[in-house]
């Protein structure tokens with residue numbers, strides 16, 4: 001008789017965004033006169049830049065002509081895109097990444113969920129707390145995480161690395177040694193980053209302990225400070241221990257277009273087995289490639305016009321981040337993040353927990369944010385605001401929040 005994958009039954013319900021949405025709808029229905037401002041969205045709002053739209057139009061037309069029509073894309077992605085990535089993201093910053101170390105995909109969410117397939121089921125993962133939920137949930141589905149304790153919100157076989165005010169919201173090297181370490185910098189949800197020297201310590205640790213780092217750099221384009229690394233391969237020895245995930249979603253507004261890539265260096269071997277070869281095999285078997293039109297759009301991200309337009313787009317969001325961070329700090333709120341990431345991590349006021357603060361902010365200011373506790377137990381007492389709204393709404397939301405303190 002057929003049986004389901006029991007691991008799926010172990011997943012606790014993810015009520016975060018559905019509860020946020022439900023409370024927002026109820027509030028709107030009860031207060032039709034109030035203008036609700038959403039600083040909760042982890043999604044971009046600015047339209048796709050013109051240089052990218054031009055490239056998409058051009059490639060759509062190519063698809064309608066026999067001579068330039070394309071069918072299945074090459075397994076690892078078109079060479080024009082992979083070479084643009086190598087030049088634009090790595091060679092330009094002095095990193096030596098080869099074209100066959102780049103695997104083009106439909107985004108970093110699926111890659112971050114699928115990458116765990118390369119590892120044994122008895123491997124132990126370590127994650128920051130709070131964390132982007134995909135890393136843990138995908139390992140739950142695979143059966144790697146043990147049992148869930150609803151009281152602590154933690155899995156028995158997962159090493160949690162608390163990200164708290166005292167450590168600058170960046171994880172410290174864990175006491176127990178993990179096999180797979182998930183790091184995300186600049187971080188969602190806290191907006192925290194670490195310096196190149198700090199990241200080097202993680203790389204040295206992973207090489208010493210024979211662990212692998214899965215480095216999610218989805219927010220790389222938002223980095224503004226010089227000592228914050230754009231890639232883990234800026235660190236010595238990273239090619240021996242690290243996989244990097246990149247996305248076009250946040251740097252180029254591709255959340256609805258879908259494009260990302262994963263870097264697996266050929267030097268990354270475990271007991272003589274190449275993870276690059278394993279991922280190539282996986283890609284060949286399970287994935288038929290990102291669309292030609294979308295890969296041409298991705299290529300345009302690296303063009304001169306594309307770069308200039310995207311720089312402006314990122315600057316627009318980061319100006320919102322500045323408005324939020326500086327406005328709230330001046331008013332007396334305790335805030336972090338927002339300098340190298342489009343997220344501001346706010347301490348709740350008046351001893352409220354994250355959900356109490358959510359209700360308070362919605363009822364008193366008609367502003368929607370995201371409760372920090374939804375990202376993990378160490379997020380309790382915190383709140384995430386995003387810089388992805390419009391400038392006008394952001395300014396208004398912060399003016400309203402200033403009056404609450």
Ligand SMILES: *Cc1c(COP(=O)(O)O)cnc(C)c1O
Nearest residue numbers: 107108109132188218247249260
């Ligand atoms: C938005 C985001 C991604 C990107 O996901 P895509 O599937 O590429 O849209 C990856 N990691 C984190 C932490 C994110 O917040």
